[in-house]
Amino acid sequence: MLDFLPARLYGALRNVNLNLLYEMRIRADKPLSVNVGGKFSFLGERGMCEKAAALCPTSAEVEQTLLAACGFSLYSVENQIRQGFVTASSGERIGLAGTVVYEGGAVHTIRDVTSLCVRIPHEIKGCAEEIYRNCLADGACSLIVLSPPGEGKTTILRDLCRLLSLRTNLNILVCDERGELAAGDLGGTADVIRFSEKENAFTAGIRAMRPDVIVTDELLPKDYAAVRRATESGIAVIASAHLKRSEDVPEKLFDCYVSLDGLGRIGTISRRAPICG
Amino acid sequence: MWLKFILSGLIIAFCVALGYFAAEKYRARKKFFAELSALNEAYLSELSYAKKPIDVFLEERKGKGDFAKLLQTLQRHEAPSLKNFHLTKEEEADCREYFSMLGRGDSASQRAFFSSKTSLLAEKKQAAEKESRSRSALYLKLGLLAGLAFVILIV
Structure with missing residues (x-):
């Protein structure tokens, strides 16, 4: 789970209860935020923290996260990218925000991705x-x-x-x-x-x-x-x-x-x- | 007398073996370009059909030898080592570019890039085969001649 994250961001999750982690917001050069147990807060090197102490993912880390989530194979998920998301190997759904490129009147791809919304699937047996x-x-x-x-x-x-x-x-x-x-x-x-x-x-x-x-x-x-x-x-x-x-x-x-x-x-x-x- | 015959035989065999090993780098080049060419063809067919992720594609092409090790390095998303293939600096740079492009783009751009490499790789493969054939024969003959010369001089 979440093994596509760069080491620095993955390391920051060490002090977070992954069973309660629902969402991660990775924005280039902006504070990293997470939804834990239904509440958003910022994430620093040592876990949840104030906005000022939060980690700021770089553009390269955003790009690396996306590439790794695609299994370093953009061609195999191009239809997903056109729809604005990719799904990683453990079912994590990653929403993309960036520059949409059109070709022939249809979305061709999304380039210069600056924000990722990582949604972590949960299996709660008996919830239904x-x-x-x-x-x-x-x-x-x-x-x-x-x-x-x-x-x-x-x-x-x-x-x-x-x-x-x-x-x-x-x-x-x-x-x-x-x-x-x-x-x-x-x-x-x-x-x-x-x-x-x-x-x-x-x-x-x-x-x-x-x-x-x-x-x-x-x-x-x-x-x-x-x-x-x-x-x-x-x-x-x-x-x-x-x-x-x-x-x-x-x-x-x-x-x-x-x-x-x-x-x-x-x-x-x-x-x-x-x-x- | 028998000792002289045995010693002569050993010297000739040794020199021929040296010739064989001297031609090893040409065989390594030939094998490398043959395997790279096959990988390119397989990847192009993958792009046109199942579009499996690159890790799965590389996993399915597992084998033995240096090229298989290179594929394992690529699977780990590390920079591949090309030193065992005796490539020129230019070839090495081309190959690094080739490997760095695997998976980096949509299928249309990947097809365009790797299709453009097909003829170049076929040329390289053919040239490496030709070079390997001629050099192997030459080095074996040189080994044999050197062996005979040693036999005449020493024995």
């Missing part, structure tokens, strides 16, 4: 137990987990997938567009399609893998057509979206709507009539 009990205990149904970014949707989806696999043995297809979802135990009956757009993954996956349930992360408005096709085919879809309220979900295709209330806290669980199960 309440949702499972409320929505899936009587059988698989379509469900969406809603929250703003960084509140644990992916961790909850991963655990839901594991619980569903463990307790029902249903065939689950995991469409992991960003390589984050599969960074942990998904259960013995889960098949994973990595780094494919949802449209392709749903179409090919439904035809080729004949799933009972599809689990996917971060639905965008353009993805709802694929979800509709899946639910109309009788396949339950378990997904997440960057939304706060169930009323904001563009298409009401789900049986259960779960809103998170802060980091990992389950807020409301609402159901669409007829109630699932």
Whole structure:
């Protein structure tokens, strides 16, 4: 985990509880900050500190971090870079900010990367137990987990997938567009399609893998057509979206709507009539 | 009499062996350019198809010998040592540039760079083969002649 960090930045994490580390903000020539247990603070050579004592990563360290996270193989992650992120070997998702280069009207690459947002995946077994009990205990149904970014949707989806696999043995297809979802135990009956757009993954996956349930992360408005096709085919879809309220979900295709209330806290669980199960 | 024959044989064998070892650097160059050329071809095909990360690609090309050690150095992202391959300074600089470019760019720019190296490497490989062939034969013959000369002078 985080082995792509330059020695100086990695060394600074020695005094940080990695189980509670959710995010690192690496900005060129600006203080290094980390999100530990849901709270941001600055990171110095000896752990958490005041802003003035924080480490300031150099431009070279930012570049080195990105290269190492790509496995020194930019060509193998160029599609991810075009979308503004790369996923490192242990599922750490690294968001990029820099100069976007266009070619032929489409994003060609991002150069002069100055900021990295490293999100560290966590596996919290049992964190989705309440949702499972409320929505899936009587059988698989379509469900969406809603929250703003960084509140644990992916961790909850991963655990839901594991619980569903463990307790029902249903065939689950995991469409992991960003390589984050599969960074942990998904259960013995889960098949994973990595780094494919949802449209392709749903179409090919439904035809080729004949799933009972599809689990996917971060639905965008353009993805709802694929979800509709899946639910109309009788396949339950378990997904997440960057939304706060169930009323904001563009298409009401789900049986259960779960809103998170802060980091990992389950807020409301609402159901669409007829109630699932 | 028999002792003279045995001693003559040993001197000739020794001189021929010296000739063989003297040509070793040309064989090392030939092997290096053949393996580098093969690596280039394999990398270009990797860029066009599976696009595996460079570490995985290098791991799959593990073998024996100095070139395999060089690939291991690249896997560790360290500067490779080229001293065992008897390259000229110019060739060494070219090779360092070549290795430093592995993985540094999108597939289009990587394909463009490494494709441009294909013909150069093929030329180098051919020249090194030719040189190795001619030098090996020459040094063996020189060794044999030197052995015979020693035999005449000493024995």
